[in-house]
Structure formats: structure tokens, C-alpha cells
Amino acid sequence: MTQFLEVDHLGMTFNGAEGELQALQDVSFILAEQEFLSVLGPSGSGKSTLLRLLAGLIKPTAGSFQFGCLPNVQPRISLVFQQANLMPWRTVLQNILLPLELQGVERGKALERANAMIQLVGLEEFAQAWPSELSGGMAQRVAIARAFIAEPDLLLLDEPFGSLDALTRERMGAELLKIWQSQRTAVIMVTHSISEALLLSDRVMVFSPRPASIVVEMKVDLPRPRQEETRYDPQFQQYAKRLRQSIK
Amino acid sequence: MIKQPVSESKSSGKRHKTLEKLARYNGWLVIVSILLVLAVWALGVLWGKPPAFLLPSPQAVWDKFTSTLADGSLLRHASVTFYEVLAGLFFGSLLATCLGYFLAKSSALEKLLSPYLVASQAIPLVAIAPLLIIWFGPGISSKILICALIVFFPVLVNTIIGFRGVPDNLRDLMVSMRATRWQKLHLLEIPAALPILFGGLRIGATLSVIGAVVGEFVGSDKGLGFLINVGRGQFDTALVFVAIFTLIFMALSLYGLAMLAEKRSTRWKSAHH
Numbered sequence: 001m002t003q004f005l006e007v008d009h010l011g012m013t014f015n016g017a018e019g020e021l022q023a024l025q026d027v028s029f030i031l032a033e034q035e036f037l038s039v040l041g042p043s044g045s046g047k048s049t050l051l052r053l054l055a056g057l058i059k060p061t062a063g064s065f066q067f068g069c070l071p072n073v074q075p076r077i078s079l080v081f082q083q084a085n086l087m088p089w090r091t092v093l094q095n096i097l098l099p100l101e102l103q104g105v106e107r108g109k110a111l112e113r114a115n116a117m118i119q120l121v122g123l124e125e126f127a128q129a130w131p132s133e134l135s136g137g138m139a140q141r142v143a144i145a146r147a148f149i150a151e152p153d154l155l156l157l158d159e160p161f162g163s164l165d166a167l168t169r170e171r172m173g174a175e176l177l178k179i180w181q182s183q184r185t186a187v188i189m190v191t192h193s194i195s196e197a198l199l200l201s202d203r204v205m206v207f208s209p210r211p212a213s214i215v216v217e218m219k220v221d222l223p224r225p226r227q228e229e230t231r232y233d234p235q236f237q238q239y240a241k242r243l244r245q246s247i248k
Numbered sequence: 249m250i251k252q253p254v255s256e257s258k259s260s261g262k263r264h265k266t267l268e269k270l271a272r273y274n275g276w277l278v279i280v281s282i283l284l285v286l287a288v289w290a291l292g293v294l295w296g297k298p299p300a301f302l303l304p305s306p307q308a309v310w311d312k313f314t315s316t317l318a319d320g321s322l323l324r325h326a327s328v329t330f331y332e333v334l335a336g337l338f339f340g341s342l343l344a345t346c347l348g349y350f351l352a353k354s355s356a357l358e359k360l361l362s363p364y365l366v367a368s369q370a371i372p373l374v375a376i377a378p379l380l381i382i383w384f385g386p387g388i389s390s391k392i393l394i395c396a397l398i399v400f401f402p403v404l405v406n407t408i409i410g411f412r413g414v415p416d417n418l419r420d421l422m423v424s425m426r427a428t429r430w431q432k433l434h435l436l437e438i439p440a441a442l443p444i445l446f447g448g449l450r451i452g453a454t455l456s457v458i459g460a461v462v463g464e465f466v467g468s469d470k471g472l473g474f475l476i477n478v479g480r481g482q483f484d485t486a487l488v489f490v491a492i493f494t495l496i497f498m499a500l501s502l503y504g505l506a507m508l509a510e511k512r513s514t515r516w517k518s519a520h521h
Contacts, residue, residue, distance in 0.1 A: 055423075055424040056424065057420050057424060074426070077425075078424070079420070079421065081417060081421075083417065085417045085418060085421055087418060087436070087439070087440075088516050088517075089439045089442075089514075090439075098425075099425055101431075101435070102422075102425050102426070102427050130516040131516070132517070156424075
């Protein structure tokens, strides 16, 4: 497997009004091309900070990370947040088109790709709807479509289904799996759900409470393509047990 | 320093509220209300018989309206005022929007300038209008300046609030997608701030009419404010009424237009089923 991203002793300390806050400490790992990596950990640990660093939204205070592609080529990164984060003044279709507009893709081609993407997430009937008309699950599907249409080199998912109810959440996990299996890209997903992490990932990392560092790193050797039923595999259950024990 | 968008000035707030409430009823209710007032007015004049220079009858005002319309004087004066109002509104809000954008971006700049901006609001424009006429002459340009000055502050405040209110999450999204500065401006910041910007423009529109009349009162030889002065001087109260009604019509039209733009820019807000 080719190496895509190398994270080297990454650390982040925030200087807030109440003094220093160390969010991330000495995090090192390597992400392969097309690898799906999940990060589990107690809430309030520096998981989101890791994603914000990789997305270039903040600068690290220690260590560094480097993408394996050519040194002066910036990789394309898509970010999905816990909230769908759609632009309320744009329709579903226009929201999905946004990354292509930014990339300067020609209009006809962009529309073609957006329509295919809308079909993939099953929102054909809502292409012209406003975000305010969507349920939480539908809005998050639009956000995922928007992330994938950019054809990112790296997809960063920050608790993408955290605001959804349990049933919708499971369905969305399976749907994300389906989309990802058709459009392989490197993914780092922060989540609280052990089964979500196991169903989707090639590898799972567990973070300690703040300042976050890696306490467990586990390869998930379940055959692909995986389905909903994979959740009931005995091997899956064993993995889940091990992860549960490692999270404090 | 500046935290609340300017929605309505205190004195005109009630008037606008009532208007909005009325607009929600069927149109005929408004017509009934207007007819009722006209009837009371006509009957009052009929029974009370006040001298015409105190209170002319609706009929006399209407006659004055048609005659000034026929000889072209009403349109001539109204178009001068309208031009001043529009030009003042345009330049005042253009300048305020540009400055407001940079003030919203830099709180250091805002801290530096806001004492002056707030202090400038303590000076009644009516008091310095004569000075502006002395400096810039009795022509149209001094009126445009007065309109621009009166429009400036509310539009500025709304611009700052509007651009500050752009959600951080969406900013992060744009940054993570490597949007350029220009893309951030026209795909995120402007559409996000637009409803509040139009809100500022709506208030600015009615203020601009006030500015034009104030300027014309102080010194001019044309415009509706001048017409009111002439009517007062000649005890032609009907003419004063005609000028006032024309001003009301002008202010309401501009207000309605800005409100329409505001509504259109927030179509998505009213989309709930």
C-alpha cells in the first residue's frame, strides 16, 4: 500500500482566556491511500482538533504532517461536520454544486455529476428543496454528497452522524459505506460509535482523554464489501469488545 | 461596540409596524380605512368650516393635485427630490457597505473609528444642514450629501452586523475547500449578510426622503421641500398637502421596494411546509 499521509508527533496547545489547553499530544500515524481510518475516544478529547489541523483550519503548535503526493501539490480535502452545515440560501442541488463551482468545473459537466450524486444519496425528489425543508438525515446526506462530489484525496468526517437518532444513524452508516465502496478515497472519521467505526474502517485508533494521544491502534480484518449483516459477525463482536475495554 | 442591527428608529417604528400589520389583511381593508379617514376629513371641513389656509377640504387638495400635475410643476419638483433621495441613498449606502465590510473584518479598525462614528450620530443633521448648504451651495449636490449622511449610519451598522453574523462553520467549510477571497465574498459572505443589508437599505430609504426635505427646507429653489415652503408662504395649504402626500408616496414606494428585495433574498426562510 502506498503511503498517503504521514503525521509526525503532532501536538496542539490552545492559548485561551483560562490559560493553556493541551488538546493533542504527540500523535503519530501513517494513512495509506484509500484507507478508511476511524478515531474513537471520550468526548472532549482532541479528536476534532486533529481533523481541523489536517484540514488546514488551524496550525499545529508541535510536530508536523505531510501528504505523500508531490511536495507542491495541495491535496483536495473534504470536510463533513456533525451538523450538515448547508448554505440555507442554496437549494439541495446548489449546495452539492458548491465544490465544483469553487473548482471552476464547467457548468454542464458539474450538473451532470451533481445529478448523479443526488441519485446516489437518494434525494432526486429534493433537488430543488431548501435545506430548511429537509430532515436531519436528509441534510446530512446532502453534506456527504457535497463532500464526495469534490472527488477529494482525503475525506475528513467529524462525527458525521452524531446529531442523528440511532436508527437513522445506522442507516446512514450503511449508506456511507456503499458510497465509499463505489468511490474509494482516504478517510479519517471521528466517531463515538464503536460499531460504526468497525463497520466502515480498515483501522481504528483510540484516543486517550485530553491531551489526546493514541492508546490503541487496531486493524479491522473483516472482508469487504461489508454490509449491515457484518455487524453480527462473531469476529466483529470480538473487535467491539476489545475496543469497548480500551476506551476509558 | 455595535451589536444590534438597526431595525426601525423609535419615532417611525410604530408607523412601520402598523403598515406591516395592515399589509397582512386583504387589500380592501386598507381601502376602507383610507376612505374612512377621507370621509371624516371631508365632513369635518363641511361642518366645522375652517378657513382654507388652516385645513383645506379633500376636494381642494385633489383639485390642487390635478392642476399641479397638469402644468407639470408637481412632477418637476417631485423628480428633483426623487433624484436627490436616490443618489443620496446610493452613495450613502455604497460607502457605508464598503466601510462596514472592513470594520466587520477588523475589530481593531472598528475600535479606532467607532467613537467618531457614534459621536457623529449625536449631531442632529438638521443643525448642520445650513452649514452644508453654505459649503456646497444651494444646488442638488448639497441635498445628495445630506441624504447620504443620514443614510450612512444605519446602513453601516447593519453591514457590520450582517458580515459578523456569517456562521463560522460555513467559513471553515469554505477554507477547507480552498475558496479564494473573492469566492468567499460572493458565495458566502454576501448571500449570508444580504437579508440584513437589505434591512439597512429599507431604513435608509425612508431616512433619505427626510434628508432631502430637510436640505430643501434650508435652502433650495426646487423640490418638494421647496414646494412646501412656497405653499406655506402663500397660505396655499392645499399645495402643502399635495407635497406631503407625494413625499409619503415616495417614501412608501422605496420602503416597499427594499422590503420586496429583502423578502426575495430570504425566500428560503419562508419555505417551511
